[in-house]
Amino acid sequence: MQGTAEYLRSLNPAQHQAVTHDPSVPLQILAGPGSGKTRVLTCRVAHLVDHYSISPEDICAVTFTNKAANEMRERLKKLIGPERTMSLVMGTFHAICAKLLRIYGTRIYLNANFSICDADESKRIIKDLLKPHLAVVRDVPLTLKPAQVLSEISHFKAKGITPSQAKLAAVGTGHNFALNAISENSRIIAEVYEEYAKELKSTNSLDFDDLLIFGVQLLKTDPNIVKNTRHVLVDEFQDTNAIQFELMELLASANKCISIVGDPDQSIYGWRSADVENLQKMKTRLPTTVQIFLEENYRSTAGILRVCLAIISEDKKRIPKTLYTSHGNGPLPILNKCEDERAEGIFLAKEIRRLVAYSGGSFGYGDFVVLLRYNALSRTIETAFQREGIPHRFLGGKKFFERLEVKDLLAYLQVVDNPTFTPAFVRVVNIPKRGIGNKSIEELVAQAKKNGISPMAMVEGIVSDDIPDTKPPLRRKVAPFVKVILELRKQAKKGEYADELIRNLLELIEYQEHLKSTQPDWETRWENVRELITFASQMEPPSYTEDDESPPATDAELNVGPPAELNRGNITPLRHFLESSMLSTDTQTAEEEANKPKVIISTCHAAKGLEWPVVFVLLVFEGGAFPFARSEDHDEERRLLYVACTRAQGLLYLTHCQTRCTEGKLSHVLPAIALLNFHEIAFTSRKDLLPVLPEGDTSLIFKILQRPMPDSQEVQRLVAEL
Numbered sequence: 232m233q234g235t236a237e238y239l240r241s242l243n244p245a246q247h248q249a250v251t252h253d254p255s256v257p258l259q260i261l262a263g264p265g266s267g268k269t270r271v272l273t274c275r276v277a278h279l280v281d282h283y284s285i286s287p288e289d290i291c292a293v294t295f296t297n298k299a300a301n302e303m304r305e306r307l308k309k310l311i312g313p314e315r316t317m318s319l320v321m322g323t324f325h326a327i328c329a330k331l332l333r334i335y336g337t338r339i340y341l342n343a344n345f346s347i348c349d350a351d352e353s354k355r356i357i358k359d360l361l362k363p364h365l366a367v368v369r370d371v372p373l374t375l376k377p378a379q380v381l382s383e384i385s386h387f388k389a390k391g392i393t394p395s396q397a398k399l400a401a402v403g404t405g406h407n408f409a410l411n412a413i414s415e416n417s418r419i420i421a422e423v424y425e426e427y428a429k430e431l432k433s434t435n436s437l438d439f440d441d442l443l444i445f446g447v448q449l450l451k452t453d454p455n456i457v458k459n460t461r462h463v464l465v466d467e468f469q470d471t472n473a474i475q476f477e478l479m480e481l482l483a484s485a486n487k488c489i490s491i492v493g494d495p496d497q498s499i500y501g502w503r504s505a506d507v508e509n510l511q512k513m514k515t516r517l518p519t520t521v522q523i524f525l526e527e528n529y530r531s532t533a534g535i536l537r538v539c540l541a542i543i544s545e546d547k548k549r550i551p552k553t554l555y556t557s558h559g560n561g562p563l564p565i566l567n568k569c570e571d572e573r574a575e576g577i578f579l580a581k582e583i584r585r586l587v588a589y590s591g592g593s594f595g596y597g598d599f600v601v602l603l604r605y606n607a608l609s610r611t612i613e614t615a616f617q618r619e620g621i622p623h624r625f626l627g628g629k630k631f632f633e634r635l636e637v638k639d640l641l642a643y644l645q646v647v648d649n650p651t652f653t654p655a656f657v658r659v660v661n662i663p664k665r666g667i668g669n670k671s672i673e674e675l676v677a678q679a680k681k682n683g684i685s686p687m688a689m690v691e692g693i694v695s696d697d698i699p700d701t702k703p704p705l706r707r708k709v710a711p712f713v714k715v716i717l718e719l720r721k722q723a724k725k726g727e728y729a730d731e732l733i734r735n736l737l738e739l740i741e742y743q744e745h746l747k748s749t750q751p752d753w754e755t756r757w758e759n760v761r762e763l764i765t766f767a768s769q770m771e772p773p774s775y776t777e778d779d780e781s782p783p784a785t786d787a788e789l790n791v792g793p794p795a796e797l798n799r800g801n802i803t804p805l806r807h808f809l810e811s812s813m814l815s816t817d818t819q820t821a822e823e824e825a826n827k828p829k830v831i832i833s834t835c836h837a838a839k840g841l842e843w844p845v846v847f848v849l850l851v852f853e854g855g856a857f858p859f860a861r862s863e864d865h866d867e868e869r870r871l872l873y874v875a876c877t878r879a880q881g882l883l884y885l886t887h888c889q890t891r892c893t894e895g896k897l898s899h900v901l902p903a904i905a906l907l908n909f910h911e912i913a914f915t916s917r918k919d920l921l922p923v924l925p926e927g928d929t930s931l932i933f934k935i936l937q938r939p940m941p942d943s944q945e946v947q948r949l950v951a952e953l
């Protein structure tokens with residue numbers, strides 16, 4: 232374990248000031264990219280524990296992603312030891328709320344065995360709710376899509392607008408055709424919002440926004456729940472929204488000791504209602520707030536930093552802030568124009584190969600990242616990398632939890648855990664095929680709704696003869712499904728671990744056979760299933776130690792003897808697993824982590840907070856990537872480009888094409904001059920000036936990376952092979 236003095240010694244004066252700042256005075260640490268925000272936040276937590284003797288369980292540290300929380304935990308284990316680290320309240324706002332609601336939800340009349348409804352499930356519900364509305368209004372050209380409606384609902388929720396308030400606001404007076412369409416859209420969205428809220432309530436489920444809304448409601452109802460909290464720290468504060476701000480205040484309500492870390496220049500979640508104004512709001516609400524600026528960038532060469540600052544300084548409305556580095560210039564960033572996207576892919580593949588050779592293999596494939604404005608841009612890059620044999624992978628575990636086979640199994644377990652959760656029931660009642668068509672499922676759901684019960688309760692009733700069978704009969708078809716759920720429910724209540732439940736489930740429904748007969752790529756899908764089992768088996772046991780409100784189910788209730796420590800109150804291992812899966816939108820799979828280094832392909836958003844020795848940003852063409860055609864906020868687009876470029880430590884490339892195919896059509900594309908003033912930025916665009924890493928540049932880059940210099944013989948050998 233590193234001692235206090237040692238971690239303090241690793242800080243520069245501004246970082247030191249931020250870490251040791253008096254905890255009773257609210258603090259804003261405003262810092263540019265690569266200036267050590269993560270290091271400062273981690274050390275501040277350690278200092279609060281070590282120096283100010285604040286108990287870890289009285290400190291609440293909020294991170295932007297689960298991955299960031301895990302990283303912080305790992306670093307803190309080294310500073311204050313694993314035991315004290317595990318006692319900290321740490322996680323995203325969503326995870327912290329989910330935890331509080333499980334334990335104390337009954338205080339706001341919330342059924343504590345709620346399911347968490349992810350974005351896909353929400354979209355599916357909204358799609359169904361939208362149908363009847365769109366069928367009725369045929370005379371107005373409406374283009375409402377479920378994702379768009381969901382995002383509008385999410386905006387309402389983030390701003391604390393209730394369904395009835397949304398409905399009132401939607402009563403617009405359209406005098407002409409266009410306005411009518413707009414007001415019709417708003418009316419339908421508001422109505423779907425109301426129906427969606429009812430649907431979630433009746434299926435005992437909460438979407439991600441609800442976790443925050445109910446979290447706020449809970450803490451307002453009973454602030455004593457967090458009265459022990461002595462300090463709240465929030466990372467990536469520039470990307471918090473109004474409701475998260477409120478949560479922060481409520482979490483800190485006992486004594487208003489708050490430290491936030493943020494960078495207004497890296498605010499890139501406006502589309503999720505993030506509000507950079509929260510910085511000012513905090514100062515207004517807590518007038519004694521002190522600001523400390525971290526202005527030294529440790530991450531990048533001066534050449535890269537200069538390009539980044541030139542990009543962000545185009546934003547005339549930004550809060551002026553300096554950022555400097557004591558590193559040397561290094562190779563000039565490259566602006567590369569390619570004929571088309573195919574040539575662009577080949578350029579990237581060849582350049583990666585070339586740099587591996589010119590660094591004598593000291594750059595491995597894992598040192599490169601290709602950053603995209605949106606996912607769809609990856610196809611051509613992937614093709615080129617496949618052809619050229621460049622190992623690569625996507626960043627972001629969300630993909631894993633979105634895969635069909637993973638979602639099927641999770642949905643089964645959701646029904647086991649919460650039989651009233653209709654979306655999961657709908658997904659799996661006919662998997663594997665049991666001859667229950669979509670229409671039958673729709674009718675079943677409608678009938679159940681009419682009877683005031685869940686579809687699961689309905690089929691259970693049908694199978695046990697308590698409810699008359701439907702017409703045409705379903706009993707025979709749903710019986711095997713009900714049998715599986717009942718069997719697993721019994722096991723789950725006994726406290727069976729999730730990995731074992733999944734293994735049993737696979738056997739009971741012969742899922743591998745199902746994949747084989749329905750999916751041409753069943754083998755890779757089966758690997759995902761195995762990976763889910765690995766994920767489940769690596770879960771730490773539920774760690775709630777508060778006085779759980781509801782006692783464990785009794786033997787009589789279960790007809791079995793539940794080990795109390797496995798099934799504390801409402802938190803069975805299964806529920807704990809489901810919660811982690813639903814919230815693990817950024818978990819890497821073990822397979823990805825264990826495998827050999829690969830070039831990362833990532834969206835710019837997902838790259839936030841990370842760094843790589845070599846960064847390629849797929850850039851700029853008018854109406855294309857930067858600024859993104861569908862985005863109206865060019866300042867935010869510029870900040871996103873800034874975030875992307877500031878990930879680079881040693882080498883930065885911006886590439887763009889002269890022509891590009893969009894929806895099968897070829898179009899000429901122009902650099903997005905709106906964001907970049909190319910002439911003022913020190914780039915090289917000459918192919919003959921591509922970096923060949925002379926000794927000066929190499930020693931600078933490898934000093935920044937804190938790695939030994941490449942072996943010159945190895946460089947010669949690999950360059951000769953190239």
Ligand SMILES: Nc1ncnc2c1ncn2[C@@H]1O[C@H](COP(=O)(O)OP(=O)(O)OP(=O)(O)O)[C@@H](O)[C@H]1O
Nearest residue numbers: 241242243264265266267268269270529530840841
């Ligand atoms: N005092 C220091 N001395 C040496 N290196 C440092 C110091 N502080 C931070 N660093 C290094 O600088 C790099 C960037 O730090 P960190 O990731 O914490 O930055 P950040 O401010 O969180 O960046 P961003 O906002 O861009 O994600 C890391 O490699 C870190 O180890």
